[in-house]
Amino acid sequence: MGFLFLGRNAALQAGFVVLLAVARTCSALRKGQRYACQAPSLNPLSGCPKHTLLIDASSANSSTEKNVFSTIQSAVLSLPHDNSTQYILVLPGQYTEQVNVTRPGPLYLLGQTASPDSVGSNGVEVLWHQATGTATTGTLDNAYTSTLTIAPTLNSSLTGAGPTGNTVPADTPFGNTDFRAYNLNFTNDYLPYSAGPSLALSTSYANTGFYHCSFKSYQDTVYVGKLANSYMRHCEIAGQTDFLYGFGTLWIEASTLLLRSCGGGITAWKGTNTTYANKFGAYIRRSAVRKANASLSSIAGKCALGRPWNSQHRSIFAQCDLDDSIRPSGYVDWSATDPRVSNYTFMAEYADFGPGWNLTGRLEGNVTRVLGESEWEMFDGPGKVFQYFRSGRAGNTGWVDWSA
Numbered sequence: 001m002g003f004l005f006l007g008r009n010a011a012l013q014a015g016f017v018v019l020l021a022v023a024r025t026c027s028a029l030r031k032g033q034r035y036a037c038q039a040p041s042l043n044p045l046s047g048c049p050k051h052t053l054l055i056d057a058s059s060a061n062s063s064t065e066k067n068v069f070s071t072i073q074s075a076v077l078s079l080p081h082d083n084s085t086q087y088i089l090v091l092p093g094q095y096t097e098q099v100n101v102t103r104p105g106p107l108y109l110l111g112q113t114a115s116p117d118s119v120g121s122n123g124v125e126v127l128w129h130q131a132t133g134t135a136t137t138g139t140l141d142n143a144y145t146s147t148l149t150i151a152p153t154l155n156s157s158l159t160g161a162g163p164t165g166n167t168v169p170a171d172t173p174f175g176n177t178d179f180r181a182y183n184l185n186f187t188n189d190y191l192p193y194s195a196g197p198s199l200a201l202s203t204s205y206a207n208t209g210f211y212h213c214s215f216k217s218y219q220d221t222v223y224v225g226k227l228a229n230s231y232m233r234h235c236e237i238a239g240q241t242d243f244l245y246g247f248g249t250l251w252i253e254a255s256t257l258l259l260r261s262c263g264g265g266i267t268a269w270k271g272t273n274t275t276y277a278n279k280f281g282a283y284i285r286r287s288a289v290r291k292a293n294a295s296l297s298s299i300a301g302k303c304a305l306g307r308p309w310n311s312q313h314r315s316i317f318a319q320c321d322l323d324d325s326i327r328p329s330g331y332v333d334w335s336a337t338d339p340r341v342s343n344y345t346f347m348a349e350y351a352d353f354g355p356g357w358n359l360t361g362r363l364e365g366n367v368t369r370v371l372g373e374s375e376w377e378m379f380d381g382p383g384k385v386f387q388y389f390r391s392g393r394a395g396n397t398g399w400v401d402w403s404a
């Protein structure tokens with residue numbers, strides 16, 4: 001927002017400033033408005049912002065109303081490719097589809113629910129089944145497997161290979177500046193075990209926020225790709241192998257990471273050299289790491305917090321409650337024959353606790369950095385790690401909903 005010079009008509013202009021500020025807050029949907037829109041009611045859209053689109057799986061072939069769709073993707077495709085703010089309300093049900101968001105303007109996806117503060121009560125599941133690199137699937141880029149994708153172009157969403165991954169064309173614009181999802185589950189159920197990359201979320205060149213959402217798969221569940229900023233709060237993420245991976249910046253707060261077995265590590269980051277000091281990495285704060293269910297007791301002491309996808313991996317588990325699934329060393333090398341560890345590798349913990357926290361084991365393993373307060377300080381909040389597109393300036397958090 002620009003500045004207004006307070007001259008002779010200061011009072012008038014001050015009033016205008018307030019109006020602008022209000023308009024801006026409104027478009028971001030305050031908590032009360034979100035609750036009103038999400039609450040089940042006879043007319044589902046009552047309480048929602050004007051022009052909210054409705055997704056109703058049972059409406060296929062029957063609805064004549066322009067704002068009612070039977071799939072999320074058909075509604076997304078109906079939206080203008082511009083900077084306007086748009087809302088979509090999804091009625092409970094299972095939606096078997098891939099959702100791709102390329103538009104730059106704010107887009108808020110809301111799941112209808114009577115319990116907007118409980119991921120466990122979510123009634124919407126968006127489901128896809130795809131993996132890559134298996135005997136039956138061949139070798140597509142990982143991007144093609146994802147249930148939900150937020151990226152301006154296909155090329156920007158490709159994982160690629162090698163130490164720096166896919167080269168994104170230099171003139172690629174930034175994608176969505178403010179994507180949010182509330183009370184939605186995203187699942188990729190290709191097979192009930194690691195069988196190649198199988199993404200539930202893929203986000204690149206975009207700012208994306210997830211609140212009371214779940215992401216389930218076994219391998220590479222969440223991909224936070226190049227120049228992506230992603231914030232998750234009160235979410236649940238389930239996986240087995242490298243299930244938080246990418247190049248961008250991911251901040252997870254007050255959430256649960258569920259281990260469905262062990263493989264690789266929880267985090268697998270590929271750091272990138274930039275002309276500015278970047279803070280790319282995965283930051284998991286005040287969250288819990290748990291085996292997915294009690295019958296997985298055999299994984300005790302075996303699962304790794306992460307491993308270096310390249311030697312510039314950065315991830316930090318801070319103030320997290322770790323169950324006994326975590327191995328004494330915490331993090332591990334990439335593999336015995338290809339460790340990928342150098343003085344750039346930053347696989348760290350700050351003030352973790354619980355049965356999976358073992359200081360003796362961490363020091364003996366010599367791969368996990370145990371941070372003191374002063375080392376943690378430069379990363380200790382989303383405002384310090386979310387950077388602006390290309391400039392690398394910190395404080396890119398206007399799209400984060402702190403109230404959800």
Ligand SMILES: *[C@@H]1O[C@H](CO)[C@@H](O)[C@H](O)[C@H]1NC(C)=O
Pocket residue numbers: 060061
């Ligand atoms: C919608 O119509 C198509 C074509 O007539 C049909 O194949 C499909 O089963 C219908 N879907 C529903 C949900 O009724």
Ligand SMILES: *[C@@H]1O[C@H](CO)[C@@H](O)[C@H](O)[C@H]1NC(C)=O
Pocket residue numbers: 081082083104
């Ligand atoms: C959206 O806004 C940005 C910056 O404010 C501008 O550069 C861009 O052209 C706009 N995009 C569209 C599709 O209007």
Ligand SMILES: *[C@@H]1O[C@H](CO)[C@@H](O)[C@H](O)[C@H]1NC(C)=O
Pocket residue numbers: 119120121122123124125185214236
């Ligand atoms: C959504 O995910 C949560 C957390 O795993 C689960 O408790 C809930 O049953 C799921 N709902 C649907 C409809 O899948």
Ligand SMILES: *[C@@H]1O[C@H](CO)[C@@H](O)[C@H](O)[C@H]1NC(C)=O
Pocket residue numbers: 073097098099100143144149154157
């Ligand atoms: C989403 O994008 C992937 C490639 O990233 C593509 O294969 C898929 O067909 C797209 N899905 C939809 C619904 O547009």
Ligand SMILES: *[C@@H]1O[C@H](CO)[C@@H](O)[C@H](O)[C@H]1NC(C)=O
Pocket residue numbers: 155167168169170
């Ligand atoms: C993506 O862009 C890069 C850089 O321009 C190019 O080399 C590559 O061929 C593109 N990949 C695809 C699949 O279009």
Ligand SMILES: *[C@@H]1O[C@H](CO)[C@@H](O)[C@H](O)[C@H]1NC(C)=O
Pocket residue numbers: 192260261292293295296
């Ligand atoms: C526990 O989780 C694992 C991994 O997802 C699954 O294979 C198994 O069926 C689950 N067991 C129970 C009893 O839910």
Ligand SMILES: *[C@@H]1O[C@H](CO)[C@@H](O)[C@H](O)[C@H]1NC(C)=O
Pocket residue numbers: 163164271272273310312
């Ligand atoms: C980044 O720069 C460092 C230092 O020059 C170098 O050791 C490392 O290989 C580079 N990493 C990548 C991914 O280019």
Ligand SMILES: *[C@@H]1O[C@H](CO)[C@@H](O)[C@H](O)[C@H]1NC(C)=O
Pocket residue numbers: 343344
């Ligand atoms: C890593 O070590 C090299 C010399 O071996 C040094 O030039 C470089 O600055 C170090 N980088 C970091 C991040 O410590």
Ligand SMILES: *[C@@H]1O[C@H](CO)[C@@H](O)[C@H](O)[C@H]1NC(C)=O
Pocket residue numbers: 301328358360361362364
């Ligand atoms: C902690 O780690 C040490 C060193 O690896 C190991 O001997 C010990 O059994 C571990 N303690 C627990 C409770 O796992």
Ligand SMILES: *[C@@H]1O[C@H](CO)[C@@H](O)[C@H](O)[C@H]1NC(C)=O
Pocket residue numbers: 363366367368369370
């Ligand atoms: C590994 O041991 C060396 C030598 O004692 C030490 O300088 C380094 O900090 C240790 N690395 C980690 C991650 O603990």
